[in-house]
Amino acid sequence: xxxxxxxxxxxxxxxxxxxxxxxxxxxxxxxxxxxxxxxxxxxxxxxxxxxxxxxxxxxxxxxxxxxxxxxxxxxxxxxxxxxxxxxxxxxxxxxxxxxxxxxxxxxxxxxxxxxxxxxxxxxxxxxxxxxxxxxxxxxxxxxxxxxxxxxxxxxxxxxxxxxxxxxxxxxxxxxxxxxxxxxxxxxxxxxxxxxxxxxxxxxxxxxxxxxxxxxxxxxxxxxxxxxx
Numbered sequence: 001x002x003x004x005x006x007x008x009x010x011x012x013x014x015x016x017x018x019x020x021x022x023x024x025x026x027x028x029x030x031x032x033x034x035x036x037x038x039x040x041x042x043x044x045x046x047x048x049x050x051x052x053x054x055x056x057x058x059x060x061x062x063x064x065x066x067x068x069x070x071x072x073x074x075x076x077x078x079x080x081x082x083x084x085x086x087x088x089x090x091x092x093x094x095x096x097x098x099x100x101x102x103x104x105x106x107x108x109x110x111x112x113x114x115x116x117x118x119x120x121x122x123x124x125x126x127x128x129x130x131x132x133x134x135x136x137x138x139x140x141x142x143x144x145x146x147x148x149x150x151x152x153x154x155x156x157x158x159x160x161x162x163x164x165x166x167x168x169x170x171x172x173x174x175x176x177x178x179x180x181x182x183x184x185x186x187x188x189x190x191x192x193x194x195x196x197x198x199x200x201x202x203x204x205x206x207x208x209x210x211x212x213x214x215x216x217x218x219x220x221x222x223x224x225x226x227x228x
Contacts, residue, residue: 019058020208022048022198023072024082026063029174031083031101031196034063044083047100048198050222054215057208067128073201080208084199087130093202097212099195105131106169106187108176110157124153125166134192135166150175158183166191 024032024040032042040061052059061082064072072078074093085103086096107120120142125131127146135144145162147153150172153165158180165172169190176184200209215221 019060020079021062021077022052022059022080022082023062023064023069023078024048025066025069028066028171030170031103043101044196047222048082050220051097051100051198051212051215054218054221055211057211073199079200079205081199083196085130085194085196086199087133087194089133090199094199095202095205095209096200097198097209098216099197101196102193103168103170103196104190104193105134105166106172106190107164107166108154108157108172108184108187109164110183111185113163120163122162123164123166124156124162126150126153130194131166131168138191151179154180154184 024042024045026032026034026040028042030042031044032040035041040063045061048061059079062078064078069078069081069084070093073081081094083100084090084094084096086099090096105125107123109120120139122143122145123135123139124145124147125135126149132144132146135142144166145156147156150165150167153162153167154172154176156162157165167175167187169187173186176186198212
């Protein structure tokens with residue numbers, strides 16, 4: 001894992017009675033998604049629910065695409081993000097609870113092409129999120145192409161415009177099978193790791209942040225999930 005100084009959570013002193021809003025991505029399985037009945041599901045949904053139950057804080061989930069979650073948190077539309085990757089850049093604007101999940105980024109190439117990282121010249125990856133800077137660090141000799149989505153990155157590889165797509169190792173396999181069945185090598189391991197945790201606006205919601213810290217230290221809280 002890249003070295004990250006996970007910030008300390010402020011101590012909390014007051015009881016929270018208002019119903020807090022936690023945003024989650026509605027289409028980011030296995031971490032968070034909405035089932036056919038409109039119910040939030042996924043690893044982060046389950047872990048967040050357990051932590052909030054242990055903390056005794058009322059809350060509800062709000063489905064918001066990942067690309068606009070930071071803005072929703074900044075303008076007060078929501079109180080927290082149910083699962084955000086902890087990066088040095090995000091530590092400047094967010095306070096994080098202890099991580100629930102360890103995931104990471106992997107390379108996805110066509111089965112018709114050799115899966116050789118040393119031969120990669122063009123790598124497509126989403127512009128939003130931590131994958132773009134990670135690719136620039138880990139593959140300094142490659143041309144890193146920023147795109148709008150996972151689907152766009154994979155489509156570039158299929159069209160021959162990129163040698164591989166750098167995507168979340170736990171999320172991308174489902175996207176591959178949904179849109180490009182049996183066409184892609186599934187990355188066997190991540191080239192970098194990322195912890196995911198509940199995030200709040202830095203310096204705000206000290207009571208919530210402290211309650212979550214206490215909940216995550218509770219022995220009834222499930223151990224951190226490394227699903228990469």
